[in-house]
Amino acid sequence: MAGERARLRRVLFLVVGLALTGAVLGAYAGGVLRQLEDDAVDARFAVRGAQPAPRNVAVVEVDDVTFDELDEQWPFPRSMHGRVIDRISADGPSAIAYDVQFTEPTEESEDNALIDAVARAGNVILAASEVDPRGGTNVFGGGSVLSDVGARAGNTTLPPDQGGVLRRLPFATDGLTSFAVAAAEVAQGRPVLERSFPAEGALIDYRGGAGTLRSVSFSDVHDGKVPRGFFRDKLVVVGASAATLQDNHPTPMARDELMGGPEIEANAAWTVLTGLPLRDVPGWLDVALIVLMGMACPLLGLRLRPGWLIAAAVGLGALYVLAAQLAFGEGLIVVFTYPLVALALGAVGALGMHYMTAAFERQRTREIFSRFVPEKVVEEVLDRADGLRLGGERRECTVMFTDLRGFTTFSEKNDPDRVIEVLNRYLAEMSDAIMDQGGTLTAYLGDGIMALFGAPIPEEDHADRALAAARDMVGPRLERFNEWLLAEGFPEEFRMGVGLNTGPVMVGNVGSEKRLEYTALGDTCNTSSRLESMTKGSGHSVFLAEATRDALVRPHEAVLVYVDELAVRGRENAVKVWSLGVPGQAPLDGDAAPLDASAARERHRELDPTL
Structure with a gap:
């Protein structure tokens, strides 16, 4: 029985490969993809330069x-x-x-x-x-x-x-x-x-x-x-x-x-x-290349698992593209589009046959095991660890927390529909600022935002991206949002606070199989949140820890203002805190009171491009 099933599987793969390759040969004979073929020649000219x-x-x-x-x-x-x-x-x-x-x-x-x-x-x-x-x-x-x-x-x-x-x-x-x-x-x-x-x-x-x-x-x-x-x-x-x-x-x-x-x-x-x-190769060679590429995946599919089959198809496609370009450099123009289409169709057909035969085998296994074990055990036998897993990893990131000042009072004085409209406008504006710099939005916290820079995709300049996003948020983005509020008939003008901190965090999917969220955990996140809270009443809109300043790798137009070494709740040691500013200008949050007496000792200092 096993031998018969194996023979049937081979026949199915070969039939699918031959049928799809035959369809591509028919398209080649009819010149269906002539325009794409011409475009491929143009691309080879462009690559050659x-x-x-x-x-x-x-x-x-x-x-x-x-x-x-x-x-x-x-x-x-x-x-x-x-x-x-x-x-x-x-x-x-x-x-x-x-x-x-x-x-x-x-x-x-x-x-x-x-x-x-x-x-x-x-x-x-x-x-x-x-x-x-x-x-x-x-x-x-x-x-x-x-x-x-x-x-x-x-x-x-x-x-x-x-x-x-x-x-x-x-x-x-x-x-x-x-x-x-x-x-x-x-x-x-x-x-x-x-x-x-x-x-x-x-x-x-x-x-x-x-x-x-x-x-x-x-x-x-x-x-x-x-x-x-x-x-x-x-x-x-x-x-x-x-x-x-x-x-x-x-x-x-x-x-x-x-x-x-x-x-x-x-x-x-x-x-x-x-x-x-420049000369076209003989027609028989074009046909041979189409057949070879069209049958490659169905034949490989008899041996390889789906993941490896996809990798093999991509590799074959890349090798063919390279070979076509090298041949062009030697004055030979080989057919380009049709073999790649045949390869893609062959890969799709082979994958389809994989999943179809796997479904048949799964049903057969279910029928066999259900005679001896309960249905729950059958499902455990059939289910593999292919689904979404819980897990995490340690990364060096810059964490951002933001808050919209006075929004709670605003929401109590206005209709819910208008409140939600204003909140969505604000969140959309600030989310764009974060994502434009490659940040990851991990959570909306009412009118607040938590974001990561440097995860899930590692970025060497994550601190620079976070700083650029913060400047954009408290500057042009907030100004545009306030202008929109005024045009909508709201007299309020909002300000916001932003906290940035850089360090090791635990990132990953947390939750259950039914609902997962990508987030970050650790002292770096807690400190960032505390810094955001400490901007209130400080005369500054942005606080960043010295760890973030030290992590900057490229020059910025920003001027960093040293605030002080501040005690942060939850940490044994004080944190050196910096903010955004311009020498000789008032703080961004000009109507706020100074942080404390130590604010008089602020030392203006332009960002060192060598950091």
Whole structure:
């Protein structure tokens, strides 16, 4: 019987794994997660980060500086373009890719000036986006003009993915070789093989975000301000990057930071010049990876307990992400989203099978044991120590106690609904101050609050966080609360007291299995509570023990005022007490009486940043 149950369990795990993996393969075949897959490629670009700017590519940008310096409106006179081509050509570039369309005639002298400059250069590629059925263009009026001047045209159309992101470069569009491919062919002096391009286009290997490639302003080239030799042996792309000319697009490197069209074309041309360094792995390998990841958890689930299975799934996922990034660094793009989805579904399916078979086993155990022992004993046999346990640990923390002065009198004079509304407003304001500093609210004590800093999550700067919360509470938060009271028609203006103490405490869940609370116990808590009580009538809103002051680890804007060495009920030794204040100013609780005669001996002292 045991062998049959084990075989049935293996079959169930395998069936679940195969069914879920098959579903993911179907999604892969249908391209259901194409957008997520593209996003994963973008993420790998982001992780890789900007690469060194290539030395064989440069960009000339018609940017905002160009418009400011040339004081011309777009489109510029074609003689200006001719002059820029002459200046670039004189420096000996490998090719000049001019990403500006010249399909409509202008003044004859201007057109001839540009055509003559293109002819003198002999290595110019001109942009086109409208192509006739035979792959011809209307650049320079069409016909044989381009070939007569030794130039050629390239299609600047790049297929956008969802969101307008430009990721891939086709070999040709509408029968005309892509602009970047044509530029690379002229620059290297040999044709690029169409069969080297994937059917969906080659992934552009962007060197970084906008501004990564070496670039100069169009106006600097026009005016002869570019150092001699800057363009030598480089493929130079000229085009518009000014935002007003609307040739800026999102790229895998940064969707929010648009990249100018000429820099995109320059990245694409560099990709072709370097032999298309990023390539998708064969489809069969993608399928194998999906199957491997999809079946991993169902197979591991036959051996591992649920907790270890989850850890194994997370580990496998992390390893796959790392492997995909390393492969990307070597120029290989492996399928990313589908294997991880298959892994997650396989893990969920395996866990589901674990719990289902465990439930069956539990029921079977119940049926067997109930024949021999009482039901109560059966439950004890079945129940494990997996539930919520009582327990505690010792931690070094800063404990805060607060109290709202005069609230009891206020509550006696007002309707219960209004009292609760005011109390909730106050508690919400102060709770936010505590939680903004990473504190833990352990209890509401009427209009008082008990909070911990440094537990349950240890924090090295727990004292700093507590002090920052206290300053926020007695300062901006209390002022905002009092302003709200005035706007609601209450004449009262509340003050509050805060006590802080730092030291070892016992923290943990206390109560019963039906109701538990996370709290802290110990002398540190008692002293904090006493300090809060002692602020009443002292002229101060905050008392902190010297232990809290000594535990501060970073500089504060606060000025600490030494109050005195005070006797605290419940402690044998007196406690050195500090408060918040500013030298030369009255205490925060200005209408209160001094603590005692020793208050005259207060020593103002700014917080030492080295503590």
